Amino acid sequence: MKKYIIYTLFAAVAFTGCKKDALDRFPQTSISPNLFFNTESDLSLYVNGLLTMPDRGSYLSLSEQSSDNVATTANVEVKNVMQGNVNAQNTTTGWDWGRLRDINYFLVNYNKAKVTADIKNHYAGLARYYRALFYMDKVKRFSDVPWYSGVLNPGDQALYKPSDPRALVMDSVMADLNFAYQHVRENVPAGTPGKWAVATFYVRTALYEGTYRKYHSELNLTASANTFLNTAVQVASDMMASGKFSIYNTGNPNQDYATLFNSQDLTSNSEVILANIFDLTKGRGESVNGTVFGDYEQSPAKDLVQAYLMKDGSRFTDQPNYATMGFVQEFQNRDPRLSQTIVYPGWIQAPATTPYINKLNKNFTGYHQLKGYVNSTDQTIQNGVDFPVYRYAEVLLSYAEALAELGTLTQQQLDASVNLIRRRAGMPDLNMAQANANPDALLQQQYGNIGSNAGVIIEIRRERRVEFAFENTRYDDVMRWHAGKLLANSPVGMYFPGLGKYDLTGDGIPDIILIDQSQTIPDESQKEKNSLGVTLIYYRTGPVNSDATVYLQNNNTGSDIVTEAVTRNFQEPKDYYRPIPQQQVILNPNLKQVFGW
Numbered sequence: 001m002k003k004y005i006i007y008t009l010f011a012a013v014a015f016t017g018c019k020k021d022a023l024d025r026f027p028q029t030s031i032s033p034n035l036f037f038n039t040e041s042d043l044s045l046y047v048n049g050l051l052t053m054p055d056r057g058s059y060l061s062l063s064e065q066s067s068d069n070v071a072t073t074a075n076v077e078v079k080n081v082m083q084g085n086v087n088a089q090n091t092t093t094g095w096d097w098g099r100l101r102d103i104n105y106f107l108v109n110y111n112k113a114k115v116t117a118d119i120k121n122h123y124a125g126l127a128r129y130y131r132a133l134f135y136m137d138k139v140k141r142f143s144d145v146p147w148y149s150g151v152l153n154p155g156d157q158a159l160y161k162p163s164d165p166r167a168l169v170m171d172s173v174m175a176d177l178n179f180a181y182q183h184v185r186e187n188v189p190a191g192t193p194g195k196w197a198v199a200t201f202y203v204r205t206a207l208y209e210g211t212y213r214k215y216h217s218e219l220n221l222t223a224s225a226n227t228f229l230n231t232a233v234q235v236a237s238d239m240m241a242s243g244k245f246s247i248y249n250t251g252n253p254n255q256d257y258a259t260l261f262n263s264q265d266l267t268s269n270s271e272v273i274l275a276n277i278f279d280l281t282k283g284r285g286e287s288v289n290g291t292v293f294g295d296y297e298q299s300p301a302k303d304l305v306q307a308y309l310m311k312d313g314s315r316f317t318d319q320p321n322y323a324t325m326g327f328v329q330e331f332q333n334r335d336p337r338l339s340q341t342i343v344y345p346g347w348i349q350a351p352a353t354t355p356y357i358n359k360l361n362k363n364f365t366g367y368h369q370l371k372g373y374v375n376s377t378d379q380t381i382q383n384g385v386d387f388p389v390y391r392y393a394e395v396l397l398s399y400a401e402a403l404a405e406l407g408t409l410t411q412q413q414l415d416a417s418v419n420l421i422r423r424r425a426g427m428p429d430l431n432m433a434q435a436n437a438n439p440d441a442l443l444q445q446q447y448g449n450i451g452s453n454a455g456v457i458i459e460i461r462r463e464r465r466v467e468f469a470f471e472n473t474r475y476d477d478v479m480r481w482h483a484g485k486l487l488a489n490s491p492v493g494m495y496f497p498g499l500g501k502y503d504l505t506g507d508g509i510p511d512i513i514l515i516d517q518s519q520t521i522p523d524e525s526q527k528e529k530n531s532l533g534v535t536l537i538y539y540r541t542g543p544v545n546s547d548a549t550v551y552l553q554n555n556n557t558g559s560d561i562v563t564e565a566v567t568r569n570f571q572e573p574k575d576y577y578r579p580i581p582q583q584q585v586i587l588n589p590n591l592k593q594v595f596g597w
Contacts, residue, residue, distance in 0.1 A: 033109035040115050043123040046106050050099075050130050051192060053276045056387045058472040059372030060291045060298060067474035069465070070298040071491035071563040073363050078475075078487060081575050082568040088579035088597060094141050095584050100148060103131045108151050121183035128176035129184065129198050135173050136205055139166060140476065141578045143219070143594055147172050162590040163580075167221060170209055174231070177202040181235065190267050190277065196244060197274040199235050200390040206232035207398045208480050211405060215482035218573040218595060229402040236399035240416070245392040246270045253426030258340035261371050266386040273390040278383060285383025292372040292470075293343075294359060300342050300367040300469075301491035302560060305330055307465050308338040313428035317442050324558065327358070327366070327494050328506045337425050341469050343368035345506030350375050355505035357512065358494075360539050360550045365493025366561050371470045393421050393467055401460045404453045414456070418463055435459045447483050479576055488568040493561030496552060501536065510536060516555055517542030571596070 036042050058064070065072040066079075080086045106127045110120055138145045144163035149172070152158055180198045188194035210228030213221040239245065248271040250256055260266070266275035278286050290296065310316055311333045319325075328345045331338065338344070347370070349356040360366050374382045396417035403409035411432045419429040439455035443462065450457050464477060478486055496502065501510035513528065513536045515521070521538040528536050541555050542548030544565040551562040579597035 033105075033112060037109045037112040038114055040113070040119050040123075043106075043110055043113055043115070043119070046110075047123045047126045048192075050103060050106070050127065052130065052133070053193075053274070053389050054387065054472065055276050056278070056286050056288045056372060056385065058387065059288055059369070059470050060296075061472045063475045064470055064472050065298050066487070067478060068301060068486045068489065068491065069304045069469055069474045070301055070369075071363070071365050071493070072298045074297045077578075078575075079566070079568070081578075082488060082570050083566055084569070086578075088582040088585065088593060091579050091581050092583075093581075094138070094578060095581050097148070100131065100134050101151065103127050103134065104148060105151050107131075107149075118183070121179075122185050125180035125183040125198070126193065129180040129193060129201065132173045132176040132180070132205065133201065135169060135176075136208075139169055139173070140208075140479070142580060143577055145169060160588045160590055162592060166219060167224070173205065174209075174228075177205060191275060193274055196239060196242075197390050199239055200273050200395055203232050203236045203239070203395055203398045206235065207402050208476065210402065212480040214405060215480065216573065216576070226406060229406050232398055232402040233406070236395050236402070239392075239395050240399065245273060245395075247393060247396070247420045247424050248272075249420075249424040253336045253424065254340070256424055257337050258371075260388055260391065262374055262385055264381070264384050264386070266388055269388075271392045272386075272388045273392060273395075274388075276387040276389050278386055280380045280383040285380075286387075287374065287379070287382040288372050289374055289382055292369045294368060295361040295364045298369070299364040299493065299563075300369055301365060302367070302493055302495075303489070303491065304465070304469060305338065305342065305367060307462055308335040309427065309462070309466075310334060311336070311427070313430075315440055317440070324495050324497065326496070326502065327504055331506075335425060335427055335466065337466055337469075339370075341369075341371045341466075343370050345504060351377050355507070357537065358504050360494075360512070360561070362549060362551055363563050364561075365491060365563060366550075367493060369470060394473075396421060397460065397464050397467065401457070401464070404457045404460055407452055409453065409456065418460060421463065421467060430456070430459055430463075432456045446486055447481060448485075482572075482576075484570045484572060484576055488570040490562075490564050490566065490568060493563060495558065495560050496541075497558035499541065499555050501530075512537045512539060514539050514541045514550065514552075514555075516540070517546055517548040 062074065062076060064070060065074050065076050077086065107124060110124055110127070113120060135145070142163070143166045146161050147164045147169050148158070177198065181195065181202050184193070184195045184198050186195040206228045210225045210232060213219060213225035213228065248256055248260060248269055260269070260271065263269065266272040267277065269275075278284055306316055306322065308316060310319070316322055316334065331344045343356065343358060346355045348354065358366055358368055374385055376382055400409060400414055400417040403413055409432065414430060414432050422429060435455035435458070436453060437455065440458050443458045444450070444454060447458065447461070461477070461481070465474060468474070478484060496514060499514045499516060501513045503509055504511045509532055510530050515538060517540045519540065521540060524535070527538060530536060539550045540548045541550045541552045543553055544551040544562045553559045553562055574596040577595050577597065579593050580591050585591045585593070
């Protein structure tokens with residue numbers, strides 16, 4: 001039976017905007033600390049008001065749309081950055097501090113409660129976990145930011161301090177996470193973070209910062225990278241040794257992975273460390289069916305499709321003519337996760353009984369996203385799917401990656417981590433010696449200089465991309481690996497060798513016909529039918545920004561579907577960061593822009 005949590009909002013928590021005095025006010029209801037912070041109920045009520053978790057909107061997040069996994073029609077910041085349309089004057093987001101003020105208000109006052117130290121430390125740990133979440137977002141965006149650990153009063157000079165160095169801020173973030181990991185309880189209400197959720201974010205943060213420092217020489221922090229990587233290994237090892245979690249695997253490689261993203265109840269799933277719980281009958285529903293599927297904003301990129309291995313573990317990109325394979329051929333004998341993530345030939349969309357024919361449209365790749373889509377017309381089912389906030393698979397992949405970056409990974413450790421994930425999908429084990437002896441040349445070129453262990457590191461990166469496609473992780477991975485140049489390539493879609501008829505369902509019978517943009521689509525009665533008597537779907541094709549309905553640069557000699565006609569230029573190191581909004585610099589002249597902004 002599904003467990004439920006009542007999400008309460010603490011009325012005293014003021015989620016304020018980006019204002020100069022965001023750190024120097026009492027909450028808007030003016031809760032007096034002497035009257036409120038007395039009991040465990042008070043502490044719980046306040047901390048519950050700080051609860052924040054990603055939801056199913058993560059399958060269609062701006063961060064994911066900023067990555068090389070998708071093409072998007074949305075106004076995504078990173079595309080504007082690469083086109084030179086972003087500067088400190090027109091940037092207004094990211095420099096908001098109201099949530100931090102609410103967190104610090106609690107941390108300044110919680111000790112007043114007349115409860116035992118372990119109770120205080122549990123709630124303080126949760127607040128410090130939320131503060132770490134808050135600051136990681138800031139560091140990812142700006143690198144150097146002011147660190148505030150207290151509640152400031154009007155006129156305090158600290159309001160006008162310069163940004164603190166990234167090293168100081170991250171040391172403080174890690175101290176918060178270590179405290180939280182040591183003190184947050186393991187047993188907490190379902191749908192709220194406990195000890196192991198904190199531990200997962202601790203691992204994620206340590207891996208992020210360790211690899212970021214290793215690959216970003218502009219920070220001058222390379223020497224300290226291993227300290228963070230060792231922390232990631234240690235905390236991940238603790239989680240593995242606890243025996244609390246395991247990869248969800250019932251022996252059905254064609255379904256087990258998808259179950260993680262279409263389940264009505266993840267609270268008892270062995271792999272899910274923290275779930276965001278939804279149930280329409282309890283007044284808490286969320287459906288993203290209308291946005292993740294079809295031609296709304298984002299569509300999977302061909303580059304993502306090509307990243308999946310063949311079912312026998314060999315590389316798809318080693319196949320002859322892989323770049324000119326059609327949609328049906330691309331999905332043959334592939335890693336089963338591909339067909340559980342992206343609509344495949346022969347897939348049937350409820351309530352239909354015949355295979356779905358992928359719809360083509362300008363600015364979209366032709367591929368359709370399946371992960372996050374609930375294949376049901378029942379609104380209760382659509383709105384009742386839980387979201388896996390933290391999965392054990394991430395811990396295992398982070399453990400293996402950190403060890404590989406440290407140069408100490410063994411085959412035994414690989415078998416206890418990455419290969420458990422691959423076995424769930426029915427994929428052959430990753431062999432470390434073979435990977436290092438024969439690195440993927442294409443990925444090695446894309447990722448640049450990795451150094452030792454390049455082959456196995458590349459394959460672990462592939463596993464992260466495949467396992468967590470559309471789960472809002474790819475952009476951060478590209479950033480920390482210093483692989484921003486990947487974003488300069490405009491995403492493309494399905495390949496068509498030219499005009500003519502094509503099968504998109506895998507039965508060998510044409511479903512669509514591509515005609516030149518100079519032609520007119522005939523009336524319905526004049527359209528050609530296939531051998532099943534079904535009318536073909538017509539598309540007018542032509543170069544990008546023409547009046548065609550599908551963009552193909554070369555109708556006669558063949559090309560991938562083109563999604564945009566813009567020039568992208570990723571400037572290093574500048575574009576790994578964002579400028580502080582100029583208005584904030586005017587208010588506080590001690591703030592300085594970094595890395596060329």
